Amino acid sequence: MKNLTAIETQTILVENRLDGPGKPGFAYRNPSSAIFYDWHAHPCHQITYARRGTTQIEGPDGHHLLPTAHAIWIPAETRHRTMIRDLDGVSVFFDPVYFPHAGPEHIQTFPITTMLQEMLLYTLCWQSGSAEQDPIAQSFFHTLGLLCMEQMQVKTARLFTLPRATHPSIMRAMQAALVSPGQANLLLMLHHAGMSERSFRRHFNEETGMTWQDWIIQARLFHAATLLAEGQRVTDVAASVGYTSLSAFAKAFAGLMGMSPTRFRGLQA
Numbered sequence: 001m002k003n004l005t006a007i008e009t010q011t012i013l014v015e016n017r018l019d020g021p022g023k024p025g026f027a028y029r030n031p032s033s034a035i036f037y038d039w040h041a042h043p044c045h046q047i048t049y050a051r052r053g054t055t056q057i058e059g060p061d062g063h064h065l066l067p068t069a070h071a072i073w074i075p076a077e078t079r080h081r082t083m084i085r086d087l088d089g090v091s092v093f094f095d096p097v098y099f100p101h102a103g104p105e106h107i108q109t110f111p112i113t114t115m116l117q118e119m120l121l122y123t124l125c126w127q128s129g130s131a132e133q134d135p136i137a138q139s140f141f142h143t144l145g146l147l148c149m150e151q152m153q154v155k156t157a158r159l160f161t162l163p164r165a166t167h168p169s170i171m172r173a174m175q176a177a178l179v180s181p182g183q184a185n186l187l188l189m190l191h192h193a194g195m196s197e198r199s200f201r202r203h204f205n206e207e208t209g210m211t212w213q214d215w216i217i218q219a220r221l222f223h224a225a226t227l228l229a230e231g232q233r234v235t236d237v238a239a240s241v242g243y244t245s246l247s248a249f250a251k252a253f254a255g256l257m258g259m260s261p262t263r264f265r266g267l268q269a
Contacts, residue, residue: 022044026131027120030088033084039081041079049070056107122203
């Protein structure tokens with residue numbers, strides 16, 4: 001994976017004209033190679049759609065997973081950093097002045113319908129600066145924005161956000177856990193946090209709204225989705241993220257993704 005510095009990330013933003021407004025919007029195809037963009041923000045709303053592959057975005061409120069057949073909303077001027085792995089998709093940018101509504105204030109992953117998939121891919125007709133004087137483009141981006149807003153309001157039990165903490169001790173434990181989620185355990189996290197189990201559990205729940213167990217399971221499944229998108233075997237992935245039972249892994253994965261790990265892996269072909 002290529003890790004970009006802040007300067008390199010800003011250079012790419014300028015090259016793709018992401019440092020200014022895009023009236024009413026524009027799009028570009030995401031790079032398929034593994035790349036990690038440093039912290040940045042841009043003046044346009046962003047919706048990235050993943051036809052294949054997975055992406056993880058870290059924002060002010062935590063880590064967000066963008067799995068296959070989903071899209072992610074990033075509001076204008078929201079600082080974030082992005083890790084892309086073998087992604088086949090498109091990023092669409094909307095000028096907030098022309099966007100039909102204010103939109104959600106936080107980063108949000110949402111499922112994509114077949115119609116929205118085709119519309120998002122069709123935006124590749126317009127690069128930055130090419131749509132401003134095009135009435136068809138203006139109507140298209142307006143309609144696309146409305147439909148995406150409607151889809152973001154669809155209620156789902158699936159949670160694609162891994163909350164972050166502000167407490168320094170909990171932050172240390174989280175960072176250690178994310179290095180290797182499959183090997184992370186409570187005793188190791190207590191060591192990194194320098195806290196008693198009772199204090200750790202209480203602070204963790206107060207900071208994230210989740211129990212430690214629920215949080216680490218979600219972190220493992222996020223990592224599993226990334227490995228499956230790379231084409232790794234289901235049995236190998238299950239073991240890598242700490243599951244000794246393949247059926248338990250499949251059940252947990254389906255609970256988050258809405259599909260079996262075998263089907264998810266098959267979508268990457």
